[in-house]
Amino acid sequence: MAEMKAIVFDVYGTLFDVQSVQEACEQQFPEKGESISSLWRSKQLEYAFLRQLMGQYEPFNDVTRDALRYALETHECKYKDEIIQKLMDAYNQLRPYEETEEVLQQVQDKKLAVFSNGPDGMLDPLLRNADLAQYFDAIVSVDEIKQYKPATASYAYLLKQLDVKREEVLFLSSNSWDIAGAANFGFHTAWINRKGAPAERLGHNPDKEYENLKGLIEKNNL
Template sequence: MEKIRGIVFDLYGTLYDVHSVAGLCDTYHPGRGLEISTLWRQKQLEYTWLRSLMGQYVDFEQATRDALLFTSRYLTLPLDDAARMALCDAYLKIKPYPEVPEALDRLQAMHMPLAILSNGSAHSIRSVVTASGLAHRFQHLISADSAQIFKPHHSVYKLAEDQLQQDRSAILFVSSNAWDASGARHFGYPVCWINRAGNPFDELGQSPDHVVAGLDQLVHWFEERIGAG
């Protein structure tokens, strides 16, 4: 890879654990929390992709609400309006993975510009990073709202290139979502895939440039590069 002049992170499932809402789901339907959270996330992703293909964009909060309503009906686990509101609010306060705060601190200490590029709305991105106390780690919070379509459409990835004012070849894109990493690699970013679960990479004609099991490993890799340089 060429010299990296900035790092762009995906938000959901990469820096933050979407299933940190499972505990709250469990309070409404004990023992079913992770099942609810898993299907909710699956439908949330499907709805962003389908909305993009249909040319009927809605913001991420709406896709999230719609996905939760479907999940409740599909699993026949009723959630009243107050419960759905509470769960969607919890999605604005999901928790970072344990290694993330220190890893971001170490990357920032290297004077590396850090950004988030997410399908989340500007409001949802800001809410998540503020609730976790990590907003100050990022120079840019970039939302798919600006493109009015969701990743993995190329116009969303271009937002980060334009915002950082660097050629895409000099921006490392980091995601734990293989479909997202594939989209970014197809666009032309060098890509680091965070594979926490030890899964195979998606068969979409792309391969990540670097694979790590956690963000701390990415930091170690950067520190080695700097030491070698």
């Protein structure tokens, strides 16, 4: 593998635990928090993918809100707008994985970026609340080009912002579909396979596979 000049991190599920929002869901809807948060996440991704296919882009915060409403209605939960807002606010305070900051501190010799389907309005408060924004040279959102990952155009836009060659980029994500999209574009990839899931059958395997982000800094992996 060529020397990596830039390391790019996906956000949701990679740096931050998206299921940590279940605590807020549980507070509002006792005994349903885990199930609601799980469906919320799956519909969030599904709606983003479907809108991409339909050519009807909507910002990720709107997609996330729609997915939340669907999850609550599926669970027959009665809600008001203020409850929706409380849960959306909780999404800006997701818990970073315990190793996240330590790993970011140890790779400061590289150009670091985050690349997410989330817009600045979601990413900025999330990174600020966790005190992680300081570690990144660039915070890039697909909202700037209105092409959700794993569309090829989204990764091409990211590359322009980094000002490096695509073979000099190491892209990390816990989402296997994101890894496949980045590999398809020509990035080197490392899959953060936190759940020990099998590889996707999308024609592209990751260059590296780690249980968590610490794999990046162990055994001279850079």
